[in-house]
Amino acid sequence: GAGVSQSPSNKVTEKGKDVELRCDPISGHTALYWYxxxxxxxxxxxxxxxxxxxxxxxxxxxxRFSAERTGGSVSTLTIQRxxxxxxxxxxxxxxxxxxxxxxxxxxxxxPGTRLTVL
Amino acid sequence: DQQVxxxxxxxxxxxxxxxxxxxxxxxxxxxxxxxxxKYPAEGPxxxxxxxxxxxxxxxxxxxxxxxxxxxxxxxxxxPSQPGDSAVYFCAASEKYNxxxxxxxxPGTRLSVLP
Numbered sequence: 001g002a003g004v005s006q007s008p009s010n011k012v013t014e015k016g017k018d019v020e021l022r023c024d025p026i027s028g029h030t031a032l033y034w035y036x037x038x039x040x041x042x043x044x045x046x047x048x049x050x051x052x053x054x055x056x057x058x059x060x061x062x063x064r065f066s067a068e069r070t071g072g073s074v075s076t077l078t079i080q081r082x083x084x085x086x087x088x089x090x091x092x093x094x095x096x097x098x099x100x101x102x103x104x105x106x107x108x109x110x111p112g113t114r115l116t117v118l
Numbered sequence: 119d120q121q122v123x124x125x126x127x128x129x130x131x132x133x134x135x136x137x138x139x140x141x142x143x144x145x146x147x148x149x150x151x152x153x154x155x156k157y158p159a160e161g162p163x164x165x166x167x168x169x170x171x172x173x174x175x176x177x178x179x180x181x182x183x184x185x186x187x188x189x190x191x192x193x194x195x196x197p198s199q200p201g202d203s204a205v206y207f208c209a210a211s212e213k214y215n216x217x218x219x220x221x222x223x224p225g226t227r228l229s230v231l232p
Contacts, residue, residue: 004161033220042124042224043162043207091161106152107220109161 002026004110006092012116013082021077021113025094032075033095033107034067036088043091049075050097082117089114121145122210124223132231137195139226141208144189148210152220153182153193156205165206166193198230 093107149170154162
């Protein structure tokens with residue numbers, strides 16, 4: 001079916017507000033990743049889901065960031081009390097994680113959500 | 119401390135010539151490497167990969183070379199085309215540790231001049 005989709009594509013919010021970003025992975029992909037790309041920077045890993053569980057949350061920048069995934073599909077990244085330094089493009093990727101075989105864990109990226117915190 | 123480095127933030131190449139994008143890594147546990155291409159306002163797209171059991175992988179105009187002893191890999195594009203102009207990210211992972219995230223480099227912006 002379709003590739004990874006993310007919504008909204010753009011979000012402008014005021015400092016201190018909460019925002020929720022959504023990611024719909026490719027159907028059947030068990031692994032889901034969140035990254036962010038700040039202006040002029042590379043991709044910064046945030047969190048990874050295998051199914052509904054996130055074994056490694058150490059990449060989240062602060063406790064204002066949280067993510068969940070339900071039903072092994074859609075994931076939401078929530079940023080509470082947004083700050084200006086949270087402004088970035090937030091990218092979601094999914095991969096088919098099965099044992100063995102090259103390319104099975106290649107990540108397929110969504111178009112991203114551009115977050116601007118005023 | 120960056121585990122994956124792309125020391126050239128930008129590169130300009132004439133159409134038809136070879137583009138060489140370099141990537142260095144520090145984690146000796148990395149054994150699977152990928153290159154992604156990213157156009158403005160789009161997510162990165164997978165380009166080519168290589169596992170540590172190989173030192174070269176070729177796909178059309180794109181060839182990736184891996185030098186494990188030097189912890190260095192490079193992406194060669196030949197001949198370069200204007201449509202290749204994009205940001206190229208190198209990424210690495212411990213492939214057989216499926217709970218491990220991919221580590222991306224900061225990217226190199228390639229401009230292919232007509």
